[in-house]
Amino acid sequence: MVDTPSLKPQVFFVLGGPGSGKGTQCAKMVEKYGFAHLSAGDLLREERDSGSETAALINQCIVEGKIVPVEITCQLLKKGMEKQGWAAKRFLIDGFPRNQDNYDGWSKVIGDSVDVPFILFMDADEDTMIARIIERSKTSGRNDDNIESLKKRFATFRNETMPIVELYETMGKCRKINGLRGIEEVFADLETVFAGFI
Numbered sequence: 439m440v441d442t443p444s445l446k447p448q449v450f451f452v453l454g455g456p457g458s459g460k461g462t463q464c465a466k467m468v469e470k471y472g473f474a475h476l477s478a479g480d481l482l483r484e485e486r487d488s489g490s491e492t493a494a495l496i497n498q499c500i501v502e503g504k505i506v507p508v509e510i511t512c513q514l515l516k517k518g519m520e521k522q523g524w525a526a527k528r529f530l531i532d533g534f535p536r537n538q539d540n541y542d543g544w545s546k547v548i549g550d551s552v553d554v555p556f557i558l559f560m561d562a563d564e565d566t567m568i569a570r571i572i573e574r575s576k577t578s579g580r581n582d583d584n585i586e587s588l589k590k591r592f593a594t595f596r597n598e599t600m601p602i603v604e605l606y607e608t609m610g611k612c613r614k615i616n617g618l619r620g621i622e623e624v625f626a627d628l629e630t631v632f633a634g635f636i
């Protein structure tokens with residue numbers, strides 16, 4: 439039987455607490471292996487800064503460490519994927535799905551039109567993540583890179599995002615990465631996990 443190549447895009451979600459290294463590692467995968475990278479947070483900040491009618495709601499969620507309703511985020515991701523050329527692409531989608539609402543909304547709108555071979559979970563302890571975000575705050579210009587917002591983001595991560603990580607774990611689709619080491623050592627682990635896809 440002829441093995442017909444799938445035209446579905448492959449999507450790898452990248453989850454982990456704030457400062458766990460999601461964006462850093464995705465950028466390296468783009469540079470070395472040509473993956474397309476969509477950061478849900480970056481898309482939401484861009485949408486907020488465009489001054490659209492959802493800008494105020496998005497900003498409120500960002501500052502309060504809450505998750506923006508999926509109708510907004512999923513449309514931004516879908517548009518971003520279409521812009522990159524939908525089919526036969528390998529996408530890293532960073533910072534999504536961050537809660538059950540994200541997961542359900544994606545399933546409804548995108549669902550089986552993509553393959554999700556696995557997700558990455560960047561694992562790090564809070565002290566390390568806090569130190570990294572404090573350092574990042576010196577240059578990021580982000581209005582949520584401060585200790586007050588950060589505490590709320592951690593609570594959301596523990597209460598809403600970890601159950602999604604666990605859901606993928608029960609499906610045998612979660613690849614846990616120790617994010618505590620140096621950037622290059624972490625990346626070497628990603629290369630191992632992605633063997634067969636790069």
Ligand SMILES: Nc1ncnc2c1ncn2[C@@H]1O[C@H](COP(=O)(O)OP(=O)(O)O)[C@@H](O)[C@H]1O
Nearest residue numbers: 455456457458459460461462570574619620621
């Ligand atoms: N493995 C690492 N070791 C030390 N610092 C790191 C590491 N990975 C990322 N960083 C730094 O920590 C900060 C947060 O990383 P980032 O990739 O933006 O995390 P996230 O997208 O998960 O919030 C950045 O300033 C980045 O340069």
Ligand SMILES: Nc1ccn([C@H]2C[C@H](O)[C@@H](COP(=O)(O)OP(=O)(O)O)O2)c(=O)n1
Nearest residue numbers: 455456457478479480504505506533534536
């Ligand atoms: N799926 C998502 C992703 C991000 N957001 C909002 C809420 C998050 O605290 C902010 C920032 O997310 P982002 O992934 O950029 O943050 P970190 O890279 O984890 O530091 O954006 C969201 O509401 N829904």
Ligand SMILES: [Mg+2]
Nearest residue numbers: 460461477479
């Ligand atoms: Mg990030």
